[in-house]
Amino acid sequence: MKRKTFGPVTSQHVAQLAGVSQSAVSRTFTPGASISPATREKVLKAAREIGYRPNAIARSLNTARSRIVGVVMSYFDNQFYPQVLEALAQQLDELNYHLLLFVGDRDGNVDRIFDQIMQYRVDGIVLASVSLSLELSEECLAAGIPVVLFNRSEETGIASSVNTDNVAASRQIAEFLLAGEHKRFAYMAGVADSSVNLARQQGFVSALEAKGVQDIRVVQGDYDAQKTARAAQELFSSSAPPDAIFAANDHMALTVMDVARYEFGLRIPEDVSVIGYDDTGASGWPSYALTSASQPVTAMVTATVALLMKQIESENIEPEQVVVTGALIVRHSARRPHFGVVEKEGLSLFQPQEVE
Amino acid sequence: MKRKTFGPVTSQHVAQLAGVSQSAVSRTFTPGASISPATREKVLKAAREIGYRPNAIARSLNTARSRIVGVVMSYFDNQFYPQVLEALAQQLDELNYHLLLFVGDRDGNVDRIFDQIMQYRVDGIVLASVSLSLELSEECLAAGIPVVLFNRSEETGIASSVNTDNVAASRQIAEFLLAGEHKRFAYMAGVADSSVNLARQQGFVSALEAKGVQDIRVVQGDYDAQKTARAAQELFSSSAPPDAIFAANDHMALTVMDVARYEFGLRIPEDVSVIGYDDTGASGWPSYALTSASQPVTAMVTATVALLMKQIESENIEPEQVVVTGALIVRHSARRPHFGVVEKEGLSLFQPQEVE
Structure with a gap:
């Protein structure tokens, strides 16, 4: 995707490129003004091509x-x-x-x-x-x-964005699970091409690989409860089921926990550890007590x-x-390592760097 | 609260009562029009007093x-x-x-x-x-x-409303719990003067009283998780804790279940039955499997x-x-009676009238 240049482009430039009148350009960007769909389409296309931004003009006309x-x-x-x-x-x-x-x-x-x-x-x-x-x-x-x-973010950086540090937090989750001496890792992925899913997967997998872990199973939950349940069933039915699962968000992690407990009779965290991302309301409910990377x-x-x-x-x-900046909130859905968990303001956090 | 009369009141009446010009009335009800706060206040007060509704006029001026x-x-x-x-x-x-x-x-x-x-x-x-x-x-x-x-609704009936039949559904919950041979009943109330809380409490309590149950404990959860937790602690700490609790919504019912299990070590439904109202997403999660009156x-x-x-x-x-019309969705958070539960489209419903 090519980056737009936001120079001093005027409505005249747009009119010229679109082959329409300057008034047509103005009407395209005036809410409620009359404009034919075909003309509007031409104007928008031209405006996009040369990076025309009508807001300055629109604002001078419309102070309200x-x-x-x-x-x-x-x-x-x-x-x-x-x-x-x-x-x-x-x-x-x-x-x-x-x-x-x-x-x-x-x-x-x-x-x-x-x-x-x-x-x-x-x-x-x-x-x-x-x-x-x-x-x-x-x-x-x-x-x-x-x-x-x-x-979420986009590669081009053309739009402003607000995120937590998905790569760093997911790397920390890998370190937490490694410190808890887990052996068989799985990642429950969100929608494959979503920016946060890519970042979380990359952080998690690269940190494990850096410590010599080769076999990391990746299954698709697509942020959807039913797909997540099926993917979890697949994981737990395999010959060597994972003992550590990181789900790309809490919503999927809660489903993974329910499938593990109620369909496979697994104990959490004794048989399998589950970690999520978001630290949403239900994660703190005692039925789940999900360890999760917080998004404040x-x-x-x-x-x-x-x-x-x-x-x-x-x-x-x-x-x-x-x-x-978020934190890894440590509850009871994943085995705790012998180091790195600190208590702060009533929460348990994984902060190994502060202890070492 | 006195009922407003919606007669053929005109902007002239409002102008007269408010002691302002008719144009001031018009400007008060024209979005974006210039009007002093004091004048606007006078007009709104007068309009409220005589039940003036500017929409017909506003619409004739503003077709969009x-x-x-x-x-x-x-x-x-x-x-x-x-x-x-x-x-x-x-x-x-x-x-x-x-x-x-x-x-x-x-x-x-x-x-x-x-x-x-x-x-x-x-x-x-x-x-x-x-x-x-x-x-x-x-x-x-x-x-x-x-x-x-x-x-929610209001007594005067001045505004349109959409509700389930809160009284009938709550009466049915009482019948379900009576049929399940429960003995000590409690109601976890929502905000005391909210219309749905009043209707649910009335339906539940009156149905129990009709069957000779005298001692029904009512505690206030106020639709708030923390207040609900405290009220549940109070119930379970008492010398004769309830064996059946109806919470005015699922959100409170889930909290009651967590307090019962994780703070008091109670088994659900063996030691205590819990029923909610709404049939929200989490009620169907296997960790809760909450029996609940549905709001479709x-x-x-x-x-x-x-x-x-x-x-x-x-x-x-x-x-x-x-x-x-909703239904009582029967899951596993309350003891099932020996009659009245029917299976329909993958759900268990309490419909005693269809079985008798």
């Missing part, structure tokens, strides 16, 4: 903001996302902004969502949905709408709102990649 | 709708609400409407939320928050905005959207109270 931030989200069954949505709505509310919700299409129908977003004069967009992130963020940026990717929702949302506001206030959209 | 539905919601940690939010967003999306989210203030700051809602030209409102429902729905209706109360999210949301659209299309807001 809509005070609406669009949020594209899916996976409401994963408790992490409702937590994020609530925190985002509350923090935006304090700034007198509100949140217009678009439910992400897991099949990745970008055009439809983009058209919906363009119907409303949103001041910014938070993309917290997997498959849409790349194309949709480019479309929005090309249309002059500030974008922040939440819990409040800090991540604070960073997201700050990035959005900076972009909304400014004429320029300078992408920034924010990394929020 | 905002295509925004405001949703006031809280309790995101209770999985039921994110499920509702997702379904609502998807169903509205199909009608090319989208959802602007307001996080309900549990302390019930109505004015602030109302002012925020008025900032946006929403076409309708769904109120799914406990403490705000009564006053807020009156304010919105007085301002001419269609309102649907979701999973899709059917409830379909009814909500239908009510909203009918009101948005029409000039008149005729309140309707829709009751959606």
